[in-house]
Amino acid sequence: MSNYVLQKEEFSAFFSQVSENYDFIAPIKGKETSFEKVTNDDMLNLIEWDELPLFPIKHFFQPKDEPIFKYDKTTAKDVNSKPRKTVLFGLRLCDLNAIHHRDMALMNEDFTDPFYKERRENSILIGLHCKKGDEYCFCGDMDLHDFFDLMLYEHDECFIIETKTDKGLKFAKKITALDRTDKAIHANDRITENNTRIDKEKMNKIADFFTSEKWEEGSKLCLSCTACNMLCPSCYCFEFTDEPELVLLHKGQRMRNISSCQLKCFTRVAGDFVFRKEKNDRFKHRIYHQLQYFKEKHGVTLCVGCGRCIRGCPKRIDWVDILNKM
Amino acid sequence: MKPKVGVFGASGCAGCMLSIPFLEDEILDIIGQVNLLSFSLIKGRNINDEFDLVFFEGVICHNDDLEVLRKVREKTKILVAFGSCACTGGIPATRNFVDESKFNHLRHKKMDFIADREPMPIDHYVDVEYHLPGCPPSQPEIVRFLKQVLLGKDFRPFDKPVCYECKLNRNRCLLEDGKICFGTLTQGGCDAICPNGGYECWGCRGPAQDVNIEEVYTLFKDKGIPEEQVRNRVTTFMGMRMKEHDKTLKLLRQDQTKKQETKQEAK
Numbered sequence: 001m002s003n004y005v006l007q008k009e010e011f012s013a014f015f016s017q018v019s020e021n022y023d024f025i026a027p028i029k030g031k032e033t034s035f036e037k038v039t040n041d042d043m044l045n046l047i048e049w050d051e052l053p054l055f056p057i058k059h060f061f062q063p064k065d066e067p068i069f070k071y072d073k074t075t076a077k078d079v080n081s082k083p084r085k086t087v088l089f090g091l092r093l094c095d096l097n098a099i100h101h102r103d104m105a106l107m108n109e110d111f112t113d114p115f116y117k118e119r120r121e122n123s124i125l126i127g128l129h130c131k132k133g134d135e136y137c138f139c140g141d142m143d144l145h146d147f148f149d150l151m152l153y154e155h156d157e158c159f160i161i162e163t164k165t166d167k168g169l170k171f172a173k174k175i176t177a178l179d180r181t182d183k184a185i186h187a188n189d190r191i192t193e194n195n196t197r198i199d200k201e202k203m204n205k206i207a208d209f210f211t212s213e214k215w216e217e218g219s220k221l222c223l224s225c226t227a228c229n230m231l232c233p234s235c236y237c238f239e240f241t242d243e244p245e246l247v248l249l250h251k252g253q254r255m256r257n258i259s260s261c262q263l264k265c266f267t268r269v270a271g272d273f274v275f276r277k278e279k280n281d282r283f284k285h286r287i288y289h290q291l292q293y294f295k296e297k298h299g300v301t302l303c304v305g306c307g308r309c310i311r312g313c314p315k316r317i318d319w320v321d322i323l324n325k326m
Numbered sequence: 327m328k329p330k331v332g333v334f335g336a337s338g339c340a341g342c343m344l345s346i347p348f349l350e351d352e353i354l355d356i357i358g359q360v361n362l363l364s365f366s367l368i369k370g371r372n373i374n375d376e377f378d379l380v381f382f383e384g385v386i387c388h389n390d391d392l393e394v395l396r397k398v399r400e401k402t403k404i405l406v407a408f409g410s411c412a413c414t415g416g417i418p419a420t421r422n423f424v425d426e427s428k429f430n431h432l433r434h435k436k437m438d439f440i441a442d443r444e445p446m447p448i449d450h451y452v453d454v455e456y457h458l459p460g461c462p463p464s465q466p467e468i469v470r471f472l473k474q475v476l477l478g479k480d481f482r483p484f485d486k487p488v489c490y491e492c493k494l495n496r497n498r499c500l501l502e503d504g505k506i507c508f509g510t511l512t513q514g515g516c517d518a519i520c521p522n523g524g525y526e527c528w529g530c531r532g533p534a535q536d537v538n539i540e541e542v543y544t545l546f547k548d549k550g551i552p553e554e555q556v557r558n559r560v561t562t563f564m565g566m567r568m569k570e571h572d573k574t575l576k577l578l579r580q581d582q583t584k585k586q587e588t589k590q591e592a593k
Binding site for chain 2: 030031032034055059064220221222223224225226227230231243244246247249258260262263264265268279312314315
């Protein structure tokens with residue numbers, strides 16, 4: 001597919017053209033970098049170009065609590081949710097692959113999450129090539145795929161933009177700030193430095209280590225704060241609650257909330273029985289879901305190697321290090 | 327039949343009670359749904375009726391409090407410990423972790439009829455059906471609780487820590503700035519209201535279900551914060567609920583009883 005070029009000085013024009021028809025979400029610097037909606041030109045100066053944002057784009061696809069349906073005694077009614085067309089800008093390859101993995105889980109042959117599907121169909125994924133990893137990430141070990149609509153590679157004066165999908169190409173054609181170019185993406189452009197850290201051999205053999213006592217080293221430090229789950233771009237587990245109305249109690253809506261496997265409440269079932277009582281079991285469950293269980297089902301690891309679970313952990317529990325030492 | 331509801335308070339600042347009339351959007355609907363028999367901030371105080379639901383605020387720290395509590399308990403189907411003081415002893419219970427000599431001079435010496443006793447959460451004395459913690463309790467949670475009770479359902483307390491909501495609100499972790507934040511220790515449900523505003527969590531909602539207090543102490547130690555400072559802050563709201571603090575409490579009590587004994591002997 002053809003490549004495009006965006007001059008850096010035209011970025012503001014690019015933004016104003018995009019924001020005519022789309023919401024524009026980009027990594028915005030603040031006390032902590034996170035993906036926020038860009039509403040004016042001034043916010044463009046706050047875009048984080050270099051470092052991986054601590055907060056992933058997850059909240060766009062999986063809000064804190066979202067209504068699934070409305071009920072009235074015995075009848076249920078769909079919730080009208082028409083997501084606006086959105087451009088998700090500045091996603092790194094790890095974030096993009098996390099969306100790819102989320103697609104596998106939530107939009108497959110057996111099951112399609114209509115809310116997720118609608119959001120995905122109305123969003124355009126614009127990647128930003130990551131030049132250098134940080135001390136926690138290890139995406140180079142995780143066999144990531146080129147999964148994006150458009151991908152920006154930064155050069156001195158401009159961005160060379162690679163298009164990957166028809167959706168991305170259609171979008172690029174509409175935006176006049178983007179010009180077609182014959183320049184190809186060089187192998188040099190695709191390099192990401194300092195992004196390997198995990199012992200791949202051990203990662204592939206992780207099933208053998210399930211009974212290892214070494215996991216205790218990590219789990220005994222765990223504070224059960226759920227930061228690892230909340231910061232993970234690919235964790236997608238959820239739970240449901242009912243929210244009745246106050247005056248007409250038989251009416252209400254069912255809400256979907258994000259859940260966390262690091263807590264006892266995650267496995268609490270009828271009779272107040274908890275089947276993953278030990279902290280060590282919960283600690284292992286997250287890692288095994290990421291590296292083994294998902295792979296058994298979908299052929300790839302759920303983990304994308306962004307390292308946020310370690311970077312955002314108050315105790316910096318480095319499970320990669322623990323695994324490497326197995 | 328509308329449920330008969332009462333709101334009572336023992337020793338406290340009445341701030342938790344106030345958070346009910348401050349539910350400005352919902353208060354009229356709530357009043358319409360229940361038969362409010364007693365609420366000293368809105369109408370008269372009426373302790374002799376029978377109640378389906380009672381919100382009980384405050385800490386038990388003298389004999390009159392205990393009398394009211396026991397009387398209310400006898401006539402109530404669902405008793406709710408309402409607010410930090412009723413749930414965990416709150417700030418008044420900090421006294422239990424301080425040597426008597428440090429606060430003795432503050433007592434009302436000329437008013438012996440104020441027979442004070444060790445401040446205790448209400449479930450130390452009577453059985454309590456539900457806890458709605460917080461200083462003051464979270465207003466959305468009050469409404470959520472009321473809905474469940476009106477539906478005749480069991481109310482499930484929020485079972486995740488403050489960090490869960492704080493992270494979902496995309497706040498910068500205050501621990502990274504070296505602040506003494508107890509988000510990891512504390513039961514959530516408050517939408518991380520303090521960290522949202524940049525203030526550290528003091529743990530007013532009591533301990534979360536999966537607390538790892540030892541590692542929290544080492545976490546602060548590694549950051550160079552004196553352990554005593556952290557311990558003192560834990561006792562502000564959660565001392566009476568931390569098993570780990572029981573030892574301190576016991577030692578202090580032994581110490582005090584010894585002192586009293588020696589005083590009496592001297593007399």
